Amino acid sequence: MTAVQEASPATADVVAAGRRRRARRRLLVHVGLAVAVVVALVLSLVLGRTVYPLSDVVAVIMGADVDGASFTVGTLRLPRALTGLMVGLAFGLAGSTFQTMLRNPLASPDVIGISSGASAAAVIGILVLDLSPSAVSAFATVVALLTALVIYLLAYRQGVANTRLILVGIGISSMLASVVSYVLSGAAAWDMQVAMRWLTGNLNGATYERLLPLLLAVVVLTPVLLRLTRDLEALRLGDQTAAALGVPVERVRVLLIVCAVALMAFGTAAAGPIAFVAFLSGPITARILGPVGSPVLASGLFGALLVLVADFVAQYALGTRFPVGVITGALGAPFLIYLLVRSQRTGGVM
Amino acid sequence: MRTLVALLLVVVVALLGVASVTFGVLDVGWDDLVAGITGHQDTTAQAAVVKRMPRTVFAMVIGAALGISGAVMQGVTRNPLADPEILGVNAGASLAVVVGIVFLGLSTAVGYIWVAMVGAAVAAVFVYVVGSLGRGGATPLKLALAGAATSVALGSLVSAILLPRAQDMQQFRFWQIGGVGGGTWATIALALPFLAAGLLISWASARALNSLALGDELAAGLGQDVVRARLVAALGGVVLCGAATAVAGPIGFVGLVVPHVVRLLTGVDHRWLIPLSGLGGAALLTGADVVGRLVGGTEEIQAGIITAIVGAPFFIWIVRRQKVREL
Known part of the structure; x- marks a missing residue:
């Protein structure tokens, strides 16, 4: 490397400047997204049917007892906003991980059926077993993890090829979808509404009790996932290239899948399979960031922002x-449609 | 061999037809069966036969339509995984029916049939175009992914429309679980012209599909207008699947499973594959309906659920069997 630099210092300067510029842009994007998430979080605590001044909100968070605000902000808005934040973060991280690993922007975990097990379990839990909301969450988590394991095992044949993983996932999810519609077909109208709301994904039932497992999962798994992003970037070059670069491909893949699937499972259990958060976050942040570096963390932040904003819009x-x-x-x-139009124009790659 | 398979399938369909009329919550004896089929309704058993007959014919017709439509779609896209459910065509029909119920005030099968067909066609084209983006054209993998993503997207729109409208949700949910329990002579008569047209178009495209199977360049070299052949055949497939979906609700995997089995038995010639897939589809859906009734008792399990539970493992089996490079 030094030889190259000595040979043409001008080129080296250009390269270094470019690298600095891209690093600055990455930093800027991450900071910008983080600030936006915090702003959205605060706004969703302040605004609503009744608007509370920021001082009241802060006081409630600090543990003071404020008339009215304690209930509205402390019991209703805060767990809701935190759940939205955590779910969005989890889905964004998991989505981008899958899309990068499987090298296809359409291959997000919600599309390839990772969360379909959670949906089936939740519908059975609500309609057949008559479980309480937190029991439904626990049941959904376990079944989602099992479903993902089954998909992985069925896709395994001398290693897991990306293609097989995607297609087996799609097959399993359409089978589970028919289980869901069978259970729904026998349901009473009121239960049906509850189940449909769960299946769409909503934050109405958010409580600290249901938030806790998700919070733990995010705190534990996010650092692991972020440590793996360098290997993930290598996997993007193809399994063989990654192996040649010294990445233990199958082990990294299993670790990535476990982290992403667990994030999906706990997120889905807390708020239902909020559609397309995992799907959209990755490609959009990758576009903001440009082609350098891993989009995983930024995608998580974007997911959180998306859920907070979308929930506000949905409510008010x-x-x-x-x-x-x-x-x-x-x-x-x-x-x-946007993907379509863009690749029509650029003749781009999917 | 082909004639033998064809005869065998006819016998199977006939036997399943008899089983479908005979078994249910109330099993019917031979005498009542004959009396019922010839139009007598003197005993409960005979009445049951009369009531089960349209349902049985309905299952056969819809099954045949789905089987043929699957064979055509697999031929058009040269894709072993093509199926209205996987390719998001059913989701397109569902969204169209919901729009019809809520915004156009439709409440009858006559109304559904047109909107469902339009919805199915739009979704089919959309998924095909999305799946053809980027390098390598429309590979089975990309088509399946595009279909799954489109299904999720359209499904969200369906719930966005239905959630604030409990009344319409009730109406839609009975349509949405594909089944043949609602089949009457009237619905059969309604769908029949569309299905006949679809069948004729599909069968007439059989030769063209055979040349498409050789690859676009070779087919063009043989004097085939590739684009037109593909469009015409796809039209046949979409009409069949759209009309069947409109009257029976979305039923998955019949179109996937049947052509594969038939191809194993008789080879890849579409002139045989198309009619035999029709027979196979009729057998599968009638069988699924009988099984659903026997297993479910009074709360029968809809045929569409049985086909998905049988069909999805089959789909996975095909995926595992293929070489990775071909997907």
Whole structure:
């Protein structure tokens, strides 16, 4: 390397300057997203049917007893906003991990059926077993993890090829979808509404009790996932190239899958499979960041921002109170069309 | 061999037809069966036969349509995984029906049939185009992913429309679980012209599909207008699947499983594959309906659920069997 630098110092300067510029941009994007998330979090505590001054909100968070605000902000808005934040973070991280690992922007965990086990379990838990909300969450987590394991094992044949993993996931998820519609077919109208809301993904049932497992999962798994991003970037070059660069491919892949799947499972259990958060966050942040470095962390931040904003819109902007998943889900079709238009113009790569 | 398979399938369909009329919550004896089929309704058993007959014919017709549509779609896309459920075509039909119920005030199958067909066609084209983006064109993997993503997207729109409208949700949910329990002579008569047209278009495209199977360049070299052949055949497939979905609700995997089995038995010639897939589809859906009734008792399990539970493992089996490079 030094030889090259001595040979053409000008080129080296250009390269170094470019590297600095990109690093600055990365930093800027991350800081910008983090600030936006904090602002969205604070706004969702302050604003609503009743607007509380920031001082009241801070006082409530500090543990003071403020008339009215203690209940509205402390019991209703805070767990809701925190759940939204954590779910968005988890989905964004997991989505981007899968998309990068499988080298396809369409291959996010929600599309390839990782969360379908959670949906089936939740519907059975609500309609057949009549479980309490926190029991439904626990059941959904366990079944989601099992489903992912089954998908992995069925895709395994002398190693897991990305293609097989994706297609087996799609197969399993359509089978589970028919289980869901069978259970729904026998349901009473009221239960049906509850189940449909769960299936769409919503933050109405957010409590500290349901938030806790997700919080723990995010705190434990995020650092692990971020430590793996360098290997993940190598996997993007193809399994063989990554192996040649010294990455233990299968072990890294298993670790990545375990982290991402667990994030999906705990997130889905806390708030339902909020559609397209995992799907959208990765490609959008990758576009903001440009082609350098791993988009995983930024994608997590973007996911959190997306859920917080979408939940606010769903609650207050439309007359009827919708589950948040309706808003994020409605973004899905336009985004697919956007992918289409863009690749028409650039003849780009999927 | 082909004639033998064809005969065998006819016998199987006939036997399943008899089983479908005979078994249920109330099992029917031979005498009542004959009396019922010839139009008598003197005993409960005979009445049951009369009631089960349209349902049975309905299952056969819809199954045949789905089987043929699957064979055509697999031929058009040269894709072993093509199926209306996997490719998001059913989701397109569902969204269209919901829009029809909520915004156009439709409440009858006549109304559903047009909107469902349009929805199915739009979704099919959309998924095909999304799946063809980027390098390598429309590989099975990319088509399946595009179909799954589109299904999720359209599904969200469906719930966005339905969630504030409990009344419409009730109406839609009975349509949405694909089954043949609602089949009457009237719905059969309604769908039949569309299905006949679809069948004719598909069968007429059989030769073209055979040349497409050789690859686009070779087919063009043989004098085939590749684009037109593909469009015409796809039209046949979409009409069949759209009309069947409109009257029966979304039923997955019949179109996936049947052509594969038929191809194993008789080879890849579409002139045989298409009619035999029709027979196979009729057998599968009628069988699924009988099984659903026998297993479920009074709360019968809809045929669409049985086909998904049988079909999804089959799908996974195909995926595991293929070489990775071909996907």
